[in-house]
Amino acid sequence: MFKNILFDFDGTIMDTSPGIYDSFDRVVEHYKLDYPRSEYHRMIGPPIRDSFRDFLGFQEAEVENAIKVYRDYYAVEGMYNGDIYTGIVPLITNLRKSGKKIFTATSKPEYYTRKIIERKGLLELFDFIGGSDISEKGRTSKQDVVEYVLETQNLSEKKEDCILIGDRKFDVIGAHAVGIKCAGILWGFGSREEFEKAEADWIFETPEDVEKFLLS
Template structure:
């Protein structure tokens, strides 16, 4: 059924919350905002610009500066404050052994995703890493990133063989907008209700469930 497996990054491949939350702290402190840190978990998934505008309530004129403040910490320390979820590496290795092509499709800047994967000695596990442009101006929404990965790998005409694995409704919405199926996972930042409400094609509790499903269905 599926030969091309797309993985979201934050909340799917890795728990990046420690570094992301510490970076959000810098922005909140810089602007003197009174924000409950509990809302940070809702800010993992959507593009930074959206989180800063809708969740932190920053004016459009401040978004680019807020991104600069965020990245001053994130690019130095925060992006490496991440932990690979248990079972992810064996899952990818099994899928590769089964002849599948493995991609990353993330709203995180592509440069950061590659650096993190390289630091974690995982970069070679992926056939292609696709992310947003650094300025988050032309390739940010998940749909745009998925289409970028499809086009870059010459598989835009094989969408029925593609599936995105992600942990938020943004992944489901973006995958469906791009014309591919999406599976929601429950070890990240989303919930079963979120996936049921947004129409995820499949919902998985563990990496092993994904391995069994994809390899048994092919």
Template structure:
């Protein structure tokens, strides 16, 4: 059923809380907003930074631009490595790869950061494609998914063979906009009911459940290919 699997990064494959929240705190402090409680900044994990700074702190365009600049100032050398890969991710990617699935990263995080994280945490051998947001361009999830399509050579007729995996509504909404199915994972940073409301095709609560589901879906796809 599914030949290609696209993965979000933060909250789906990796635990990014420390690096992201501390970098957001640093950015806010640089423009005169003091947020001592890092737990109040967890909501920044997932959505594009520009959207979050405007939505959660009411920043205007100029202050948003400065906040994003300051965030990346800290994140690029420090926050990026205040991170860890979730238990079971490598085993899952390895099993899917051995089964013949095409695997891609599709993250709103700028691709220059995503590439470094993929290398740092040993995911590079399993991924056929890394698609990410652009420092001075779009970080919208649907645009990132379309970039992954292009890199994988996925055409309109192939969309039924593709599934997006993510932990926030933006992943699910992006998948819906691109006409593909999705898996919402509740071991990341989604609020209760968020993924259902966004229209996720499947819902899982653990890495073990995700691995089992994806192996089943990709196994069906390989069976269909073999019958042709």
């Protein structure tokens, strides 16, 4: 059914929450904010610039410095702190064996995404790694990233052959805005209720469920 599979990264391919949460800690501590760690999950999915503004209450003038505080830790140590979800490597391996093309489409900066995938020894599993620009000012939203992946991979005229797999409503919204289908997955940071409200095309509980669907 679908020949080109786009994967979100955080919460879909990898549980990046340990390193992200530690990096959020640095920001909360630096600014002496009263923001509970139990709410950090809300900030995984949107562009970090939006999260800092919408959830931590930063004014636009302070967002740049807050991102620097975050990245001073994340870029050195935090981004490697996490694990690839069980079942993801077999899923992507089997999809590739069947002739499907595999891409990432993540709001995480492309530079960091590539470095993490390379460190985990999985670079050969992907035909292209697409993410936001490092400044997170131009290509930031999921719609921006999906459009970027389709354009650079000459898939803009083949949208019916493409699907995005992701764990948050932002994936559904971004995919639909571009004109491709989106499947929500439940092993990440989102919920069934979130996907139903966002009108995800499909909802899957495990990587095995995704594989059965894409290879059926």
